[in-house]
Amino acid sequence: MKLPHGLTFVYDDHGSLGTIAMGIFIGAGSRDEGLEQEGAAHFLEHLAFKGAGNHTSRQIAELMDGLGGEVNAYTTRDYTCFYAKVLTPMALPAWELLWDLVRNPWLAEGDLYRERNVVQEELLEAWDDIEDRCEMAYMESLYQDHQMRHDVLGTPDTIKRLTWDNIQSFYRQHYTPANMVVAIAGEGTMTLLDQIQQVHNTVGGTAPSRSAPVPAPSHVHYHHKAEQLQILIGAPAPVLTQDEYPVALLLSMLLGGQNSSRLWQRLRETEGLVYTVSTGYNAQADWGELSIHMALNPASLESALAATKSEVERFIAHGPEDHEVQRALMQLTTSLAFTRETPDGRMFRLGRYGLLGQVPHSGDLLLGQLARVTPRQIQLLAETLFGDWSRVAVGTAGILPGEWRNLHDFLVK
Numbered sequence: 001m002k003l004p005h006g007l008t009f010v011y012d013d014h015g016s017l018g019t020i021a022m023g024i025f026i027g028a029g030s031r032d033e034g035l036e037q038e039g040a041a042h043f044l045e046h047l048a049f050k051g052a053g054n055h056t057s058r059q060i061a062e063l064m065d066g067l068g069g070e071v072n073a074y075t076t077r078d079y080t081c082f083y084a085k086v087l088t089p090m091a092l093p094a095w096e097l098l099w100d101l102v103r104n105p106w107l108a109e110g111d112l113y114r115e116r117n118v119v120q121e122e123l124l125e126a127w128d129d130i131e132d133r134c135e136m137a138y139m140e141s142l143y144q145d146h147q148m149r150h151d152v153l154g155t156p157d158t159i160k161r162l163t164w165d166n167i168q169s170f171y172r173q174h175y176t177p178a179n180m181v182v183a184i185a186g187e188g189t190m191t192l193l194d195q196i197q198q199v200h201n202t203v204g205g206t207a208p209s210r211s212a213p214v215p216a217p218s219h220v221h222y223h224h225k226a227e228q229l230q231i232l233i234g235a236p237a238p239v240l241t242q243d244e245y246p247v248a249l250l251l252s253m254l255l256g257g258q259n260s261s262r263l264w265q266r267l268r269e270t271e272g273l274v275y276t277v278s279t280g281y282n283a284q285a286d287w288g289e290l291s292i293h294m295a296l297n298p299a300s301l302e303s304a305l306a307a308t309k310s311e312v313e314r315f316i317a318h319g320p321e322d323h324e325v326q327r328a329l330m331q332l333t334t335s336l337a338f339t340r341e342t343p344d345g346r347m348f349r350l351g352r353y354g355l356l357g358q359v360p361h362s363g364d365l366l367l368g369q370l371a372r373v374t375p376r377q378i379q380l381l382a383e384t385l386f387g388d389w390s391r392v393a394v395g396t397a398g399i400l401p402g403e404w405r406n407l408h409d410f411l412v413k
Contacts, residue, residue: 007177007178007180007182008180008182008354008357009181009182009184010181010184010350010351010353010354010359011183011184011189011193011350012350013189013190014185014343014346015187016186016343017187018087018187019087019088019186019343020087020091020186020188020189020343021184021185021342021343021346021347022083022091022094022098022184022185022192022347023082023083023084023098023182023183023184023347023351024081024082024083024098024102024180025079025080025081025180025182025183025351025354025355026080026175026180027078027079027174027180027181027208028041028079028170028173029075029076029077029079029080029152030042030075030077030147030151030152031077031145031147031148031210031213032147032174032210033147033150033170036161036166037162037166037169038150038154038158038162039119039154039155039158040154040162040167040170041075041152041170041174042075042119042152043112043115043116043119043154043162043167044080044105044107044167044170044171045073045074045075045080045082046115046118046119047105047106047111047112047115047167048082048101048105048107049073049101050105050106050108050111050114051105051106051111052100052101052104052105052106053100053104055100057111060097060101064097067086067090067093067097068086068087068090069084069085069087069090070084070085070086071084071086071097075152076152077148077284078284078285078355079352081348082098082101082102083098083344083347084097085343085344088188091188091192092192092195095192095195099196102180103175105171107164107167107171112162116159116162119159120156120160122153123153123155123156123159124156126151130224130228130230130397130398131230131295131397133222133224134222134230134293134395134396134397134398135232135395136151136395136397137221137222137232137396138220138232138393139151140395141218141220141393141408142215142216142236142393142395143214143215143216143287144214144215144216145211145214147213148213173208174208178207179207179208181351182196183347183350183354185344185346185350186343186347210286212286212287215235215236217235217391217392217393217394219394219396219406219407219409220394220395220396221395221397221400222396222397223397224397226397226398226399228295228297228298228398229295229296229297229298229396229398229399229400230295230396230397231294231295231394231396232291232292232293232394232395232396233291233292233294233308233407234289234392234393235289235291235386235392235393236287236288236385237281237288237289238288238381239284239285239286239287240283240285240288240352240353242288244377244381246366246369246370247373247377247378247381248281248283249332249370250325250328250329250332251281251378251382251385252279252280252281252290253279254378255279255292255315255382256277256278256293257278257328257331258327258331260324262311262312262314262315263277263278263279263312264277264278266307266311267307267308267311271307273296273300273303273304273307274294274295274296274304275295275296276293276294276295277292277293277294278292278293279292279293280293285356292308292312299401301400301401302410305407305410305411309389309411312382315379316379316382316383316387318379319376319378320375321375322375325373325375325378329370332370333367333370336366336367389411390412393408394407394408394411
């Protein structure tokens with residue numbers, strides 16, 4: 001449902017045990033930042049809680065606690081979300097707080113200087129996390145676009161250079177009703193919709209345009225003092241709305257998404273080369289990636305890479321067995337059921353699809369699509385993603401043995 005000024009509402013009215021979840025999704029994330037704005041999207045999320053509407057930072061904190069449940073926000077490469085999960089009687093005051101945070105933040109210049117150190121501390125915490133560092137390296141290795149390569153949090157230098165004008169400019173450009181989606185799920189959804197539609201007469205604005213990112217696979221390494229080496233190996237994969245989306249879900253599950261998956265059994269259980277190995281599939285509006293993650297002793301690096309390459313190539317050559325596909329299908333069916341079980345799970349899914357101008361597939365429809373995927377389709381997608389190792393990106397974090405300057409070259413051999 002789109003209001004005249006451009007604000008879009010997506011919702012479901014499935015009941016719950018007296019709870020409701022709501023989120024305001026803004027189609028702006030770190031990929032929308034200019035060179036002088038790196039870290040602005042996430043910094044802006046912080047600043048909104050420093051004062052909004054008629055509320056000081058302290059009053060916002062007291063309102064959040066008084067509502068119970070959870071009020072929070074997060075920033076990704078593609079969007080920013082302010083959300084609340086509360087008891088149904090608290091729905092309207094929770095909404096009013098979220099709307100103030102998004103549409104009426106103070107963005108006071110003095111708060112920029114006070115909050116800068118908090119953001120720097122969050123960044124340092126992320127840099128201490130070797131898995132976070134590996135993910136940063138991997139995204140740098142996957143795309144050539146500056147907007148995709150830099151981290152959502154920015155860097156200490158970019159955060160230090162951010163100005164009040166940078167923040168204000170980013171806010172004015174992106175925080176407009178036409179670039180927002182409101183997602184609501186849970187008990188009392190229709191009542192809340194009736195209440196909030198009466199009060200929003202803001203100017204619509206326009207949604208900024210984007211260019212799809214361009215892959216440029218390489219190897220990027222971040223030196224990090226640690227006993228283990230973290231590795232991500234991946235390739236561009238189907239986007240959220242492509243027909244191959246359910247195929248990619250099954251491929252990820254079969255390669256490394258469960259205890260009986262190919263890579264877990266080979267690298268962990270049979271050869272004991274790694275502490276953990278898994279796969280992940282991330283699908284967005286105009287980009288997607290499917291990656292293999294490993295954590296291991298650097299001394300096992302060559303054997304682990306060789307085993308990974310061998311197992312993936314065996315999968316490409318012969319495809320999965322029917323019984324493997326059925327196990328993976330059961331895992332995905334269960335996971336989808338758990339996501340639909342709670343109002344917040346449904347709300348987050350509604351919001352992501354709403355930003356694309358779409359309604360997410362019903363659970364039954366997605367399950368039907370998954371059930372129709374054949375082993376041959378999964379095999380062909382595996383070949384598309386990993387059949388040419390020169391198209392594969394590698395990110396690593398930890399202490400890389402001196403002779404291993406380029407893991408990308410090793411995989412291509």
